[in-house]
Amino acid sequence: MFNLSGKTVLITGSAGGLGKEFAQRILQQGAKVCLTDIKTELGQATEKEFVKAFGADRVHFEVCNVTNADDVLKVWQNACQKFEVDHLDVLVNNAGVMGEKEGWKLCLDINLRGVLNGCTLAMEKMSRANGGRGGVIVNVASILGLFNAQQPKGWAYNTSKSAVVTYSRCVGTAETEAQDGIRILTLCPSVTQTPILDGCTQAELAEMKKNVGGFLQADQVGKAFMTLLQTGQTGSVMSVWKDCPPYYIPDTGMGLFILYTTCAMVMRFVPKSVFDPTNGLKFFPHMTFILVAMLVVWILVAKFSMWLLF
Numbered sequence: 001m002f003n004l005s006g007k008t009v010l011i012t013g014s015a016g017g018l019g020k021e022f023a024q025r026i027l028q029q030g031a032k033v034c035l036t037d038i039k040t041e042l043g044q045a046t047e048k049e050f051v052k053a054f055g056a057d058r059v060h061f062e063v064c065n066v067t068n069a070d071d072v073l074k075v076w077q078n079a080c081q082k083f084e085v086d087h088l089d090v091l092v093n094n095a096g097v098m099g100e101k102e103g104w105k106l107c108l109d110i111n112l113r114g115v116l117n118g119c120t121l122a123m124e125k126m127s128r129a130n131g132g133r134g135g136v137i138v139n140v141a142s143i144l145g146l147f148n149a150q151q152p153k154g155w156a157y158n159t160s161k162s163a164v165v166t167y168s169r170c171v172g173t174a175e176t177e178a179q180d181g182i183r184i185l186t187l188c189p190s191v192t193q194t195p196i197l198d199g200c201t202q203a204e205l206a207e208m209k210k211n212v213g214g215f216l217q218a219d220q221v222g223k224a225f226m227t228l229l230q231t232g233q234t235g236s237v238m239s240v241w242k243d244c245p246p247y248y249i250p251d252t253g254m255g256l257f258i259l260y261t262t263c264a265m266v267m268r269f270v271p272k273s274v275f276d277p278t279n280g281l282k283f284f285p286h287m288t289f290i291l292v293a294m295l296v297v298w299i300l301v302a303k304f305s306m307w308l309l310f
Ligand SMILES: NC(=O)C1=CN([C@@H]2O[C@H](COP(=O)(O)OP(=O)(O)OC[C@H]3O[C@@H](n4cnc5c(N)ncnc54)[C@H](O)[C@@H]3O)[C@@H](O)[C@H]2O)C=CC1
Pocket: 012, 013, 014, 015, 016, 017, 018, 019, 036, 037, 038, 039, 064, 065, 066, 067, 094, 095, 096, 097, 110, 140, 141, 142, 143, 188, 189, 190, 191, 192, 193, 194, 195, 196, 197
């Protein structure tokens, strides 16, 4: 298990909400935390609260806009200076917005570019190949990064979060870990009661609540986050769903792609008079038929081998 005692951690968007929850749990494990956010007053209030609980030498707040790579570099350097170290051990890319109020460009800038700014810098600074000491990066995505579901605030949020999941899987490889000593992890919570929901109407909240079977509380996400941070393998993506233990989501996209491509290959031999493969609407029912047929054959083969064996 990854021991956080004495480690240095930077968390973006941590003046309140989930970022604050993560910070508190990390502090409880003996680490030093640099809180960062664009909300100055709230950030300073959280800093004060944590200084009281954990000591002034272990908590620091810096204003930082994640869309600006220079800002991220500046707070990285200031955090090192404040904690009197030459490195940071953990970066949590947590800052995010829903996007309706901000518009799609700013939403992607904060939710995606912000993560890329943080990861690019952290990989450069932490990389053992560059003389760094390795480290851990946790990217906070969402269940909406894992599948597409209608939510009230538009497509930009889902787009940004699925890009974060894909990016984290791309860079979170065993090679990156072996070469640079960096673990890259992704957390995908379901809807959680935090200030991000303040922009939703009662009707929108009720609809979302129905869809996800109730909202998570920040402490359940906090527990899952700690499990991921302390034990997650690089490239892993953890989902958090109400009343469930946290669980990992494998990348099944390739498997499904191969399955459907195999079906498409088989369909080449079916006469055009039976179906027109260029017509997607007709194509998919046929694909489903083939999938079911393959499943039946597979079950029969499995059953037949059992008869032979026993
Ligand atoms: N609450 C929820 O239902 C879920 C939230 N998430 C994700 O968790 C993360 C944290 O969100 P919450 O704590 O729920 O919301 P929140 O609104 O309480 O926290 C987000 C923080 O990010 C900060 N922020 C916004 N733009 C920023 C920028 N340009 N630079 C730096 N900081 C910025 C905000 O000031 C805020 O403090 C977000 O990435 C969100 O998308 C994921 C799944 C579910």
